[in-house]
Amino acid sequence: MRIGITCYPTYGGSGALATELGIALAARGHEVHFITYRQPFRLPSFLPRVWFHEVDVGRYPLFEYPPYDLALAVRMHEVVRDHQLDILHCHYAIPHATSAWIARAMLREEGRDVKVVTTLHGTDITIVGQERSFHTITKFSIEKSHAVTAVSQYLRDETYRAFGCVGCNVEVIPNFVDPTLYDRTRHTFPIPADVIRGRKVLMHISNFRPVKRVRDVVATFARVQEQVPSVLVMVGDGPERVEAEDEARQRGVADNVMFLGKIDAIAPLLAGADCFLLMSDKESFGLSALEAMASGVPVIGYDAGGLPEVVQHGVTGFLHAVGDVEGAAASAIALLSDASAWQRVSTAAAEDARTRFSEQAIVAQYEDLYERTLATADTSPLRTPPFVPAILPSHLPSIAAP
Missing domain, CATH: 3.40.50.2000 (Glycogen Phosphorylase B;)
Incomplete structure (x- = not known):
């Protein structure tokens, strides 16, 4: 399989798990592409079957805060298109799963597609996602994912409690360790x-x-x-x-x-x-x-x-x-x-x-999830209906270019 992984590359459990998962998947023969704004802190400079694609967050005077989520969506679209990825695995619902949904919509306009898997790690649900300004988009991003996992039963239950998420089934796949490394x-x-x-x-x-x-x-x-x-x-x-x-x-x-x-x-x-x-x-x-x-x-x-x-x-x-x-x-x-x-x-x-929590057992669970997700048919049309502009009432001024 060709798998894209997006995570926060900074110090923390979610980035560590995402990186270790990618390394383990590559060791099992899969092609892994990390897509984020900086090389993950646990990712070595080179590994076979592992690629890193940096997200270019442009600077423009109009934006006080550069829109990383949009830049990420563009980069996801490019990597899926150029490397024929099968899966986009997003660690954290926002903005990563949100960006993946945008990238997928762009791909479907071109007759392509990709499946989106979202892993919930904690603060995207327990803190950030429950903020009033983020609640709706977090729920939307979870429900638009083809598969959703949580790292604990507690987090799965908290997701259902906080968001309802009637359109998703959250599977529990815990974190793992490499027993050899931690000997x-x-x-x-x-x-x-x-x-x-x-x-x-x-x-x-x-x-x-x-x-x-x-x-x-x-x-x-x-x-x-x-x-x-x-x-x-x-x-x-x-x-x-x-x-x-x-x-x-x-x-x-x-x-x-x-x-x-x-x-x-x-x-x-x-x-x-x-x-x-x-x-x-x-x-x-x-x-x-x-x-x-x-x-x-x-x-x-x-x-x-x-x-x-x-x-x-x-x-x-x-x-x-x-x-x-x-x-x-x-x-x-x-x-x-x-x-x-x-x-x-x-x-x-x-x-x-x-x-x-052995690496071998947990990574196998992710592989099984990917395979089941890819085997699930998506019956929605690849292309959206063509845009038909509304006919302006005669009393409104013309918007035609001069």
């Missing part, structure tokens, strides 16, 4: 031993948006650090980083918190972690938590959104009510203070990630 025995922890000094390593990886509650991450660490000598490694960047740094200063733990910024290769970092903190209040899935589990790192987080579908409380980690920093810290302290308990949870986390 902690294959990596050397990149932070020098003289920096860690034998202390436990707690870690958080995110795009530092408000939903991640990074102040709670730092507050949890501060309580753990009082009883267990430890350091907190914060990976990523975003609007709430300043808040996290301020929380560390206020709690007097700034010297024990390391902000590393955006890092593409996180497997070596996870290989040296003892505990992973994810305190989101609306986590649609929690890809970073899954990657931590695959690395044998127990997860401490909040019992919210789709995270309970990833982390099994008391088995592969511990989940607490949103805002329960004391409970989260108590679980981390108990775990880090008992070597046998930590080893038990670490082993269970790695095994569970490899069993339920």
Whole structure:
């Protein structure tokens, strides 16, 4: 199959999943074309059967904000036309699925066609899509897709609740991990031993948006650090980083918190972690938590959104009510203070990630979805009816060119 993938190329779970999916599909013999405004952050410079097509967002004084969605639609149209793509797989409903619908309408005017698959990742449904100004177009874009998936049952149910979407069937296909990449025995922890000094390593990886509650991450660490000598490694960047740094200063733990910024290769970092903190209040899935589990790192987080579908409380980690920093810290302290308990949870986390969320099984689900989508007949005509201008009433002035 020839598959076009559009995602946000920036740091975050949706872009990571979309890129890893494309790489895995290419390894299985499919032709994959990434269509976005920047090369995805996890995409190497070259891979067999993988192409990157940059969206050119032009600059024109008339536009205060260049219309990326229209530029994306044009680029999608060009790539489908020039490379005979079978599928446009859009990660996030808006603007990606919206642009795909426009591109498809343009293609159908030329007697061509393409199928559109949309994967919902979270904020396109739970936050952005429910804004009044975006609600209608989000619902439209979902219902006009030939197939729709969500990364968790929570997100599927939230989609039905928020949008109704009577014209679509949302399938749940979760995120996945490459078990070989996230094998902690294959990596050397990149932070020098003289920096860690034998202390436990707690870690958080995110795009530092408000939903991640990074102040709670730092507050949890501060309580753990009082009883267990430890350091907190914060990976990523975003609007709430300043808040996290301020929380560390206020709690007097700034010297024990390391902000590393955006890092593409996180497997070596996870290989040296003892505990992973994810305190989101609306986590649609929690890809970073899954990657931590695959690395044998127990997860401490909040019992919210789709995270309970990833982390099994008391088995592969511990989940607490949103805002329960004391409970989260108590679980981390108990775990880090008992070597046998930590080893038990670490082993269970790695095994569970490899069993339920293996790359081979999940990518096969996407392949099956593509095949079923392509096999579904579309009975609507390829071309729209010709435009017939209305006859102007005689009392209106002529609009003919002078």
